[in-house]
Structure formats: C-alpha cells, structure tokens
Amino acid sequence: MSTKKNIRIPCTLCPGKEHSLFSDLPREDLDTLSMHKTCIRYKKGQTLFYEGTRPMGLFCINSGKVKVYKISSEGKEQILKLAKPGDFLGYRALISEEFYNSSATVIEEGAMCYIPKSNFLDILQKNPAFFRKMAKRVAHELGLMEQKLVTIAQKSVRERLAATLIMLKETYGMEGDESNLIDIALSREDLANIIGTATETVIRLLSDFKTQKLISLQGKKIKVLDAKGLVREADFYGR
Amino acid sequence: MSTKKNIRIPCTLCPGKEHSLFSDLPREDLDTLSMHKTCIRYKKGQTLFYEGTRPMGLFCINSGKVKVYKISSEGKEQILKLAKPGDFLGYRALISEEFYNSSATVIEEGAMCYIPKSNFLDILQKNPAFFRKMAKRVAHELGLMEQKLVTIAQKSVRERLAATLIMLKETYGMEGDESNLIDIALSREDLANIIGTATETVIRLLSDFKTQKLISLQGKKIKVLDAKGLVREADFYGR
DNA sequence: TCCAAAATATGATATTGATCATTTTTCATA
DNA sequence: TATGAAAAATGATCAATATCATATTTTGGA
Incomplete structure (x- = not known):
C-alpha cells in the first residue's frame, strides 16, 4: 500500500x-x-x-x-x-x-x-x-x-505545442539564469495529452523545434532558447 | 439601420x-x-x-x-x-x-x-x-x-457530427410526430463551426449519414431517422 | 552496478480531413 | 416570376498527423 x-x-x-x-x-x-x-x-x-x-x-x-x-x-x-x-x-x-x-x-x-x-x-x-x-x-x-x-479546434498541433511551451515557460520558468528552463517533469506523453495529439508527433515536433534552435532538450527538461521564435510558431498574434 | x-x-x-x-x-x-x-x-x-x-x-x-x-x-x-x-x-x-x-x-x-x-x-x-x-x-x-x-481533442469529425446531431435532436426536437425533426435553422457552416471542421466536410458526412438512412434532409432542417445508429456512429457508450 | 521496463526516437505507411475548384440548388427580393 | 447571390453539393488533390513497427536511450529499482 x-x-x-x-x-x-x-x-x-x-x-x-x-x-x-x-x-x-x-x-x-x-x-x-x-x-x-x-x-x-x-x-x-x-x-x-x-x-x-x-x-x-x-x-x-x-x-x-x-x-x-x-x-x-x-x-x-x-x-x-x-x-x-x-x-x-x-x-x-x-x-x-x-x-x-x-x-x-x-x-x-x-x-x-x-x-x-x-x-x-x-x-x-x-x-x-x-x-x-x-x-x-x-x-x-x-x-x-x-x-x-x-x-x-482551430490551431494545428505544431501551433498548439509552441503555445503550450510558452505557457509552461511562463508558469514554470525559473529565476535568473535558468529562467528559460521549464521546471516541470512532463513526459512527452503528458505533453501530448495536454495538446491532444499522439506522443510520436510531440517527439517529432520537439526535435524539429530543437533543429530550428527554438528550444534545447536537457534530458526530460526543456529549455526555451528563442521565445520570440516560438511565439511566431504559435501564431500568437491577435489572440 | x-x-x-x-x-x-x-x-x-x-x-x-x-x-x-x-x-x-x-x-x-x-x-x-x-x-x-x-x-x-x-x-x-x-x-x-x-x-x-x-x-x-x-x-x-x-x-x-x-x-x-x-x-x-x-x-x-x-x-x-x-x-x-x-x-x-x-x-x-x-x-x-x-x-x-x-x-x-x-x-x-x-x-x-x-x-x-x-x-x-x-x-x-x-x-x-x-x-x-x-x-x-x-x-x-x-x-x-x-x-x-x-x-x-479526441473524437473524429464523424463522431462529433453524429454526437452533435443527437444533442440537437434532444434539445430542439419537436413534439409528437415531428419529434425527430431538428427544429433549429443552422446552416452547414454553423454546424461546421460547432464541431470545429470545414463546411464541405459536414456536407459530405451529412450526405453519408443520409445514404446510411440515419438522417433525412428536408431543406435546411434535418430529421433523425435512426437515433440508435447515430449514437453508434458517435461512439457514445461509456461517456 | 546491472537489468528490465519505460521513455524516447526514428522510419514507413495509412488516413483523415482541409483546401481549392466547379456545379447545382435554394432563396430572397426586385 | 425572373435574377443574382448565397448556400449546398460534388470532385480532385494535398498536407497534417495518426498509426504501426522497430530501434535506442534512459531510468528506477533489485
């Protein structure tokens, strides 16, 4: 027990x-x-x-x-x-x-x-x-x-993932130097279950964002390197 | 004005x-x-x-x-x-x-x-x-x-449309003989905007349901012929 | 420290549903 | 009732993403 x-x-x-x-x-x-x-x-x-x-x-x-x-x-x-x-x-x-x-x-x-x-x-x-x-x-x-x-209902999975990363950074970002580290232990599956998609899709998109230098992956934790870039991906303007 | x-x-x-x-x-x-x-x-x-x-x-x-x-x-x-x-x-x-x-x-x-x-x-x-x-x-x-x-987030457009038709029938169904007529003037576009899809997709699925004799189309109004069948389409069980 | 299980990653393929183009029907009203 | 515009219908095509299969890596216990 x-x-x-x-x-x-x-x-x-x-x-x-x-x-x-x-x-x-x-x-x-x-x-x-x-x-x-x-x-x-x-x-x-x-x-x-x-x-x-x-x-x-x-x-x-x-x-x-x-x-x-x-x-x-x-x-x-x-x-x-x-x-x-x-x-x-x-x-x-x-x-x-x-x-x-x-x-x-x-x-x-x-x-x-x-x-x-x-x-x-x-x-x-x-x-x-x-x-x-x-x-x-x-x-x-x-x-x-x-x-x-x-x-x-209306945004693509890519946009939703980018938006979620920004939200997570704002909510779980740390102090000072580490301010861009998203300090919450979410598995890829959890992330997929937040945005409503398949785990593999999240994994692919994350490595895509990594290639574009928008984020870096440190084990399970994600670091936001280019918040502006992510915002662009999320099509955040005008919400 | x-x-x-x-x-x-x-x-x-x-x-x-x-x-x-x-x-x-x-x-x-x-x-x-x-x-x-x-x-x-x-x-x-x-x-x-x-x-x-x-x-x-x-x-x-x-x-x-x-x-x-x-x-x-x-x-x-x-x-x-x-x-x-x-x-x-x-x-x-x-x-x-x-x-x-x-x-x-x-x-x-x-x-x-x-x-x-x-x-x-x-x-x-x-x-x-x-x-x-x-x-x-x-x-x-x-x-x-x-x-x-x-x-x-999780159901297909087909399932969502079927579920929406059932909900509409329950909320806007009429009395007596006409109880299966959905009495609300929704355009195909409105319907699409409820379930979060493209208008053409709704049109296609509706004519699909019609072919399957689940519904009939009387002008703009929709009549539910086989509610059970729609429920099956909606995968309603266990919600 | 090692092992098994879980998580992550990557590839191949299938499917759904969006988009664009065109035609037909319906409807309001002139 | 004729007409022009909006809505509905249908077809063709394409892109996004799910699914399935299979490594590879990480991790938490024994």
Missing part, C-alpha cells in the same frame, strides 16, 4: 498563500481551516481523486505538482490543467454539487492539504466576499476553458 | 420561466427586473454583444435562437453554445468581472430582454440563494466545457 504520511502545515505558512484564493480570508477562518485540514505527502503517480466519485473535500497543493485530466471512452487521457503549490483542486465539483468530472494525479511528489467539504462550505456560506471570489474564479476558468476549446 | 422595436414582456410571462435561473426568485425581485429591463426584437444576423466589449447587462432570450461564438485569430468562427428561449447570456462575464470573451448573434429572430448590470448585481448581492444558483450554473457549465474540449 501507499506510504502516505500525515503531516501538519499551518495554512498561514502555506507557500503562495498571499496569491491564493484564501489570501484575504480572515485570520479566524484560516485558523479554522488549519485546524480541520489534513496534510498528506503523495508520491509521483498517486491519485488525489477519481472522475465519477463524490467530492468530500477540497485539495490545496502545498508542494509538488499535479495533473488534472479526463479519460475518454477509448481510454485516452486529456489533461485539462496542471496545478502547482498554492493551487486548489476540486472546488468546481463542490460548487456545482456534482461528482468529480476529472481525475487528479501527482506528477511531482509533494504535500497535499485536504479540507473537509463541510468546513469549506461553512466558510463559503458565512463569508459572501469569499464566495464571490470563488464564483469569480470559476467564471474566469470557464473563459479560459472556452479559449482552450477554440485553440484545440 | 436596424429596426429594433422596444416591446414589453413581463418576466412573469416569460416562456420557460419555470425552468430558468430566475425560476424561484421572489415575486418582488422578478417585478424589479420586469420594471427595469428592456425587450427588443432582433432579426436574424443581428448581434447582442461582441467579444472584447464590456458587459453592461444580462440578456434573457424570450423568443428566437442565438449562437454564442469566438472568432480565432485567423478569422474562423467557433460556436461555443446555442441559446434558446428561457436561456440567459452574458452572466459569465458579469460574474468574472471581465469583458465578453465571446460574441452572440441571432440565428432565428425573436425578442431579447436586457437587464441592466446594476439590477442583476443587486439581486445577486441581496439574494444569497440566487447567487449560489448562479455559481452552481457556472461551475456546471465549466464541467460541460471540459467535456467538449475532450470530445474535440
């Missing part, structure tokens, strides 16, 4: 707390959350929740990275989003009062906090400003998802 | 009011809305709002049908959803406090009610149950959009 270990991390010490959805929650509410939550270390490959199951709480990523995806009827995985420390998972299903419509699996190990549904709903209930903030977030994500739909 | 005519339709008389988002709004709030809204007849081709503009209110469709779509950088249209009497448009942008991320154009003429932003937000503010309902709706739509994304 899994070797999950229960650990305790106060919400007030959570990385990225300042920019998270909880950022301007009153101290009192934060303490309530800290009190009731559980934090567990997950290893790569372990799953936080499965599509089709009933959500019993809210996940908050303390460290590590997670992919959120759906499995189609043919068994193919489609990654809907990637989550990093400070991100929350599972609120869509809690707010819509539905089962999970996607699964979430750890791609880089770390600690995940779990806030029981009742505590989360309590705070939503008694804190209208927080509820508005959550609703605003969900509405914003709907907008993002609509844009993604258009991109997948 | 357009020949928009201001007409008055009390919300209490709105078709589909019973099942709309406003269904269990207190009488008092409904009257406030009725008081402040304007209702205008729109002809086919007229646009309710444009992507990139600031939302100033909420649209409610009294009669007629509307398509909601985005235009990609290459100028191609992608239809995100179709709206029918009783449906609301524009609340995503109001709740996320963003500009419209899509445009809405009338495909079958009818009357559209317009509720000023301030009135809508007032009611949201003072009526937590209604706000929860709106949030729930947006979260549900996010789930639908995620499913659409997976479908477009």
Whole structure:
C-alpha cells in the first residue's frame, strides 16, 4: 500500500498563500481551516481523486505538482490543467454539487492539504466576499476553458505545442539564469495529452523545434532558447 | 439601420420561466427586473454583444435562437453554445468581472430582454440563494466545457457530427410526430463551426449519414431517422 | 552496478480531413 | 416570376498527423 504520511502545515505558512484564493480570508477562518485540514505527502503517480466519485473535500497543493485530466471512452487521457503549490483542486465539483468530472494525479511528489467539504462550505456560506471570489474564479476558468476549446479546434498541433511551451515557460520558468528552463517533469506523453495529439508527433515536433534552435532538450527538461521564435510558431498574434 | 422595436414582456410571462435561473426568485425581485429591463426584437444576423466589449447587462432570450461564438485569430468562427428561449447570456462575464470573451448573434429572430448590470448585481448581492444558483450554473457549465474540449481533442469529425446531431435532436426536437425533426435553422457552416471542421466536410458526412438512412434532409432542417445508429456512429457508450 | 521496463526516437505507411475548384440548388427580393 | 447571390453539393488533390513497427536511450529499482 501507499506510504502516505500525515503531516501538519499551518495554512498561514502555506507557500503562495498571499496569491491564493484564501489570501484575504480572515485570520479566524484560516485558523479554522488549519485546524480541520489534513496534510498528506503523495508520491509521483498517486491519485488525489477519481472522475465519477463524490467530492468530500477540497485539495490545496502545498508542494509538488499535479495533473488534472479526463479519460475518454477509448481510454485516452486529456489533461485539462496542471496545478502547482498554492493551487486548489476540486472546488468546481463542490460548487456545482456534482461528482468529480476529472481525475487528479501527482506528477511531482509533494504535500497535499485536504479540507473537509463541510468546513469549506461553512466558510463559503458565512463569508459572501469569499464566495464571490470563488464564483469569480470559476467564471474566469470557464473563459479560459472556452479559449482552450477554440485553440484545440482551430490551431494545428505544431501551433498548439509552441503555445503550450510558452505557457509552461511562463508558469514554470525559473529565476535568473535558468529562467528559460521549464521546471516541470512532463513526459512527452503528458505533453501530448495536454495538446491532444499522439506522443510520436510531440517527439517529432520537439526535435524539429530543437533543429530550428527554438528550444534545447536537457534530458526530460526543456529549455526555451528563442521565445520570440516560438511565439511566431504559435501564431500568437491577435489572440 | 436596424429596426429594433422596444416591446414589453413581463418576466412573469416569460416562456420557460419555470425552468430558468430566475425560476424561484421572489415575486418582488422578478417585478424589479420586469420594471427595469428592456425587450427588443432582433432579426436574424443581428448581434447582442461582441467579444472584447464590456458587459453592461444580462440578456434573457424570450423568443428566437442565438449562437454564442469566438472568432480565432485567423478569422474562423467557433460556436461555443446555442441559446434558446428561457436561456440567459452574458452572466459569465458579469460574474468574472471581465469583458465578453465571446460574441452572440441571432440565428432565428425573436425578442431579447436586457437587464441592466446594476439590477442583476443587486439581486445577486441581496439574494444569497440566487447567487449560489448562479455559481452552481457556472461551475456546471465549466464541467460541460471540459467535456467538449475532450470530445474535440479526441473524437473524429464523424463522431462529433453524429454526437452533435443527437444533442440537437434532444434539445430542439419537436413534439409528437415531428419529434425527430431538428427544429433549429443552422446552416452547414454553423454546424461546421460547432464541431470545429470545414463546411464541405459536414456536407459530405451529412450526405453519408443520409445514404446510411440515419438522417433525412428536408431543406435546411434535418430529421433523425435512426437515433440508435447515430449514437453508434458517435461512439457514445461509456461517456 | 546491472537489468528490465519505460521513455524516447526514428522510419514507413495509412488516413483523415482541409483546401481549392466547379456545379447545382435554394432563396430572397426586385 | 425572373435574377443574382448565397448556400449546398460534388470532385480532385494535398498536407497534417495518426498509426504501426522497430530501434535506442534512459531510468528506477533489485
């Protein structure tokens, strides 16, 4: 069985707390959350929740990275989003009062906090400003998802890959010298499942981009050498 | 110029009011809305709002049908959803406090009610149950959009067309004998812009389905002859 | 450190669906 | 009801990408 270990991390010490959805929650509410939550270390490959199951709480990523995806009827995985420390998972299903419509699996190990549904709903209930903030977030994500739909429906695989690399660089780029290194452990297959194509196609296109000196490949990690060039490939203008 | 005519339709008389988002709004709030809204007849081709503009209110469709779509950088249209009497448009942008991320154009003429932003937000503010309902709706739509994304990313055009025809039949099917007639005036181009393909491809596939006796074509309108067969084409099982 | 399995890479081929060109039909309206 | 424009239909061709097959490399455990 899994070797999950229960650990305790106060919400007030959570990385990225300042920019998270909880950022301007009153101290009192934060303490309530800290009190009731559980934090567990997950290893790569372990799953936080499965599509089709009933959500019993809210996940908050303390460290590590997670992919959120759906499995189609043919068994193919489609990654809907990637989550990093400070991100929350599972609120869509809690707010819509539905089962999970996607699964979430750890791609880089770390600690995940779990806030029981009742505590989360309590705070939503008694804190209208927080509820508005959550609703605003969900509405914003709907907008993002609509844009993604258009991109997948209308852009070529090459364009989508270039656009995804730029997005990854912006989200997972490192500090200073290494700022062009995309710091997330995505396999070629994961990348293919983000943009909706075959693994071989991603591999071919990456080596193509490498030949064009747009990127360099350092093992699994990708370095962006020519962001402008990638932007050109992505046909980013006018979006 | 357009020949928009201001007409008055009390919300209490709105078709589909019973099942709309406003269904269990207190009488008092409904009257406030009725008081402040304007209702205008729109002809086919007229646009309710444009992507990139600031939302100033909420649209409610009294009669007629509307398509909601985005235009990609290459100028191609992608239809995100179709709206029918009783449906609301524009609340995503109001709740996320963003500009419209899509445009809405009338495909079958009818009357559209317009509720000023301030009135809508007032009611949201003072009526937590209604706000929860709106949030729930947006979260549900996010789930639908995620499913659409997976479908477009992973299913063939043939499967998507078959699935779309089934959805259209379920949403716009008529009563009784004519229950298999899809009662919405969509051009082949519109259909192509829903499923994300070329118009010619839709035309070819439709005549294919016709040859297979899955559908029949009566002018612009499509009749579903063999729903089971279409479901098979759509590979619907297990979704 | 070595081994097996997984991931990556590369090649050959097949298929889907886009694009371009042309014809036919439908439809609005003059 | 005639006519011009838009929509639908059909054909020919081509490009992008999936699929299948087979190395080669990397990696995580025993």
